Structures are given as structure tokens and as C-alpha cells.
Amino acid sequence: MHMRPTRRPWRAASAAAISALAVLAAGCGSGGSGSATADAAGGSAGGGGKPFIALSNGFIGNGWRQTMIAKFEAAAEQAKTDGLIGKYKVVNAPGENSATEQVAQIKSLLLQKPDALLIDPASPTALQPVIQQACTAGVKVVVFDSAIDAPCAHVLQNSFVDWATYAAKPLLEGIGGKGSVIVSRGVVGSQPEAEMLDTTKKILADYPGVKTVATVTGMCDGATAQKAVLGVLSSVPKVDGVIGCGDGYGVAQAFATAGKPVPAVDFETNGRALSYWRDNKIDNGSVAVMSDPGQSVAALWEALDLLGGKDVPKQMTFPIVLIEQKDRDAWASVLKPDEYAAWPWTQELFRQQVEAVKTGGKPVQPPIPSAVG
Numbered sequence: 001m002h003m004r005p006t007r008r009p010w011r012a013a014s015a016a017a018i019s020a021l022a023v024l025a026a027g028c029g030s031g032g033s034g035s036a037t038a039d040a041a042g043g044s045a046g047g048g049g050k051p052f053i054a055l056s057n058g059f060i061g062n063g064w065r066q067t068m069i070a071k072f073e074a075a076a077e078q079a080k081t082d083g084l085i086g087k088y089k090v091v092n093a094p095g096e097n098s099a100t101e102q103v104a105q106i107k108s109l110l111l112q113k114p115d116a117l118l119i120d121p122a123s124p125t126a127l128q129p130v131i132q133q134a135c136t137a138g139v140k141v142v143v144f145d146s147a148i149d150a151p152c153a154h155v156l157q158n159s160f161v162d163w164a165t166y167a168a169k170p171l172l173e174g175i176g177g178k179g180s181v182i183v184s185r186g187v188v189g190s191q192p193e194a195e196m197l198d199t200t201k202k203i204l205a206d207y208p209g210v211k212t213v214a215t216v217t218g219m220c221d222g223a224t225a226q227k228a229v230l231g232v233l234s235s236v237p238k239v240d241g242v243i244g245c246g247d248g249y250g251v252a253q254a255f256a257t258a259g260k261p262v263p264a265v266d267f268e269t270n271g272r273a274l275s276y277w278r279d280n281k282i283d284n285g286s287v288a289v290m291s292d293p294g295q296s297v298a299a300l301w302e303a304l305d306l307l308g309g310k311d312v313p314k315q316m317t318f319p320i321v322l323i324e325q326k327d328r329d330a331w332a333s334v335l336k337p338d339e340y341a342a343w344p345w346t347q348e349l350f351r352q353q354v355e356a357v358k359t360g361g362k363p364v365q366p367p368i369p370s371a372v373g
């Protein structure tokens, strides 16, 4: 398991990050399946020798993905201002995590000749040929947020075993190791979801006193999980917990709508859910844990180091975002309602974490953001 975060002052999310988030949120509401494209002109592909960085995202239908894109855009914009890159482009696949759409979009991106391609993939297998095509064309490929069957790509991800374990164990302990639970699955089809479901099932097997009374698909999205859970509430007995994928605020609304007591849940790591957790003084095993949407920024630094000829391990694991009760209010005070907690990866912190991966040292733990500069 990863080390707990240490608190140090950090400047709140930049105005650029917030405005990018607002633009994306407007274009792709939480739970929606539309696409959004942001193309930053300025510099040029290869212009002045500055690299063109492209990002392909296989799913934009939840707030985690929207924060992930907003953080990337803010960092890429800054990197452009700092003269580190010439141009960047983001393409989000429409629909419910469609690998077919994403492959088509990557093919189109490759025609624009990026120097590096960052990918949050819809599938661990279906993108293999197009990734190979990119590598063969000399494009540096960094896949993040997922394992992938593509030997030529570099992979940066979080531990989904850690995430699923923190999502299940405190909740199961909190309900006394017995009772009924609903499992709310994440982005079905993606590698993280498959690994998390597998881990959840293994953990549940250690709790024979806990019965899984329903399994729904929440897509790591509160609004989607709310509808899915509401749909089964009339047909299940009393529910003690919902093991989810960062969807607990939405799940809680489903129980409230049905006039049933709110069980232990796994909250979104966003401002709305953390404030709800705090304001309702919930202390029943509920936690907030998700992977880090800031890993898109780490992937940007990785691409730049690869383009600069640096030695970067092919596979790297970066820390998840685990928000325990003691840190909850610090996070809640700096996050907008729809903004998800993200580690603020600077190029320096990224390189420190690369060294930690290389040497097997303690993972780097970036600071929790602070509202005070």
C-alpha cells in the first residue's frame, strides 16, 4: 500500500485549470457520453523544434475523466508558455468507452504527426495494432490509467488493487463484516474495472457473512450510479454498504430518494462528495478513494523526457488518491463541487517518482493542495 500523504502548502488549482474544467463540464455533463476536442494552436508540429503532444481519451462520461483532461490542458498550456512544447491536442471518444471510436480517432490524430501520443485507453487489447502503428511511425506512446497489451508503449498507471482494496475493506469492516452489499462496477470494458472487480470479489470471499444482493454498473459516475442503484432498491433487502468506484454521493441520493437509510459508500474524491461526507458527519466505514486524475500530467512529463532521450522505465505505478477522514476537510476546501482530487505532478516530482520506481524506493507523495498559497 502507498504511504499516506503529508500536508504541505501548495497553490490552489490554477485559474487555467478551473476554466478548462468549466469548459469541459459545459460540453460534457457528468454522466454524458459526448466528445470534446481542445486544440491549442500556437507553435506548430515540429515548429521551432518544439514537440506536438496529442492525447486520446477513450471515455469522457464521468467527472474523473473531465478533471483528468482539465489538468492535462492546464499543464500543457503552461508547458507551451514555458517553451517546452509547441502544440497540444486532446481528443475524447464519444459513447460508453468505445474502443472502435478511439482507434478511429487515433488514426486521424496520427495523420497530424504528433511527436508523442498519450492514451487513456478504452480497452487493454483492442488498441494494440494502432499503438504499434504509432510506434512504427516514430511516435512516443505513453499509455496511462490502464495496463495495455502493447509492448512498444510506455505505461504509467495507479494500482487498481490498492484502490479496490481501500474501497472495500474499510467499508466491510465498518459494517461489522456482515450484512448485505451492492457492488457498483466502474467503466466496464476498461482494464481498471476488470482488475478492480476481480479484487473486490476476492475480498468479498474473505467475508462470508456479507451477501452481495445486487451488482450494477455505475461507470465511476455518481449520476449514473444513482440511477442504477435506484433501479434495484425496490427488489433488495436492507442494504448495509455499496462498494463502488467513486460514486457514493450519487448512491446516497438514490437511497434518500427511495426513503431508505443511506448505507456505507465509497465517495467520489470531488468537492461535492467530500463536503457531503463532512457536513453529514458520516462515520460508518465510508471512504473516498480513486485513482489520480493528475496522472495525465505525469504522462505529459514522461512524454517530454522520452522525447529528450531520458531513460524512463516501461512500466510505472504512481500513487492513488486515498482521502481519509483526517485529510478530508483539507481536500474539500480546495476542490470545486465537480473537481476531483489530483496530485499536483510537477516535472521535478515526476522525475523523483521515476527515480523511486527505478530504485525501488519509497513512492513520492506530492502535497495535498492548500487554499493558502
Ligand code: LTH
Binding pocket: 059, 062, 064, 065, 145, 186, 187, 190, 192, 219, 220, 291, 292
Ligand atoms: O474509467 C474511469 O473513469 C475510472 O475512473 C478510471 O479510469 C480511473 O482510473
